[in-house]
Amino acid sequence: MTAPHIPVLLAPLLRAVAPVTGTWLDGTFGAGGYARGLLEAGADLVIGVDRDPAVVAMADAWRAPYGDRLRLVEGTFSDMDRLAGQMLDGVVLDLGVSSMQLDQADRGFSFMRDGPLDMRMGGDVPSAADLLNTADEEVIADVLYHYGEERASRRIAKAIVAARPLTRTAQLAEIVSGCLPRPKPGQSHPATRSFQAIRIWVNDEFGQLVAGLSAAERALKPGGQLAVVSFHSLEDRIVKRFMQARSDQGGGGNRYAPVQDVLQPGFTLPFRRAIGPDPDELSGNPRARSALLRVGIRTEAPAGTVDARALAMPRLPGKERG
Template structure:
């Protein structure tokens, strides 16, 4: 799995990661944004996609679970001349914000925004010392709660699955030993411990804490569950001919999106040993030839684009199917209920 390498790492000069919309021309082409269309941007962030979609003449309904992003976006709302509606909600709830006639397009840029990384008190980045938080909505269980209270076996599963961290066991055991005498409070405390357990080598492209921080962020915000639910919601909210465009940054996310489009386009393969079942009508048709990645030129300018993948589909006239999470084959990581806030 490619970690979000452009996130949590400083730029070439050691400064903040500057927000540059990833795969922007490809996103606009896949959406076919134009006057008269209503596009939903489910991950408003710093407003990069929304600004470009407005510039193409379409109206935008933009969502974000981060209250800071909503506050920062009010200037764009005021400048949009009533062409932008900005709403504070999770993108898994996007169907509740779609007009009755349906949407012409939906775009989802999955992952943490540069705005969140740059704010030390949000606790997303080990490059900027701050409280060990990582909550996109600023409420609920924090990363510190997970690190200080989760069982050893759960920490190993979280780091191993969500971060694909090879040293998950060693890191989790070191955390358990340290927290027995002193709890973790800051990002730097955790990053320093991880670097002690797994020292950075000269050939390493990323900091040793990158994958653990990624795993904690995904877990705290239930990002994989949110993505899966958003895909089902998009199926219900798009009108026939509407377009769903999703940009992901690591293989866990991309696997979910690929599986969804495969299932909904009728391309999911069954076993030759099982009896034939009647094919279901496809609810999506693919856009283009499949996955689109950033060019080398874009990756050179914008490090965040290095692991970006775009997949898109066009909604058919077939009725939306039942939201069945089992198609994604995700493990049960519902430890949050046991940790408490």
């Protein structure tokens, strides 16, 4: 049976981490594209972790040929070192919302499909409607600006509060679109940045990412590989700075944190730059256009810690969430 979605940057990822052997963890299992790629490339075992309880049932349609080489666990990748139950030869993370989730209108992720204003990837957390209908206008504006880089954040937040209660994705998309100029041909939908920001807020995605990168460092064996695919600049910036901070490239400092001496680097970086899609992938999968892959190789040093401020993680001023 064919995969329901095309995993972005799968071929470059498999080339970058070859040879694939031993035990790998796919921390964002989703439709299982990366896990299958790893298994077919030679992994002895892939542990698939996802916070969405629906993915286990969906995998039942294709997992049988892999037998006990594929093990699925419900949870968040920020807890991967505990969930894995063993040291790992590799970790793969595909950040952000999956195509599978976007395609399900009842999940509330997409501004292109009307559905309940939910956006939860899993777990017992408030929905997007819960947060938008109760948060102060200032908080909503900060979310849109810091998590979505939306320059019209104040105007949109005011319109959201005036329209409450919000219950549907189409309602939110219409409110946001009404605050912004009509897009020119080829430009993204006006609600793109706002939906991204609210989804990140609901699921604490930046906090999960920082915790997950540290969990991967704890879980990887010496020589184990961490491969992370990101889809927008805020995610990639966190991944890049984590790998720099935990490698021998981490001492430069920045405006968020002072210069640091990395005496025992936790990773080496085999590639100087992030890896992007090739022309063939772009022609077959437009979703890949913004994707970037970064890879780190675990050293023998003990797992270290990184201050989130050094990673320039976007934070809401004076607020606990995010």
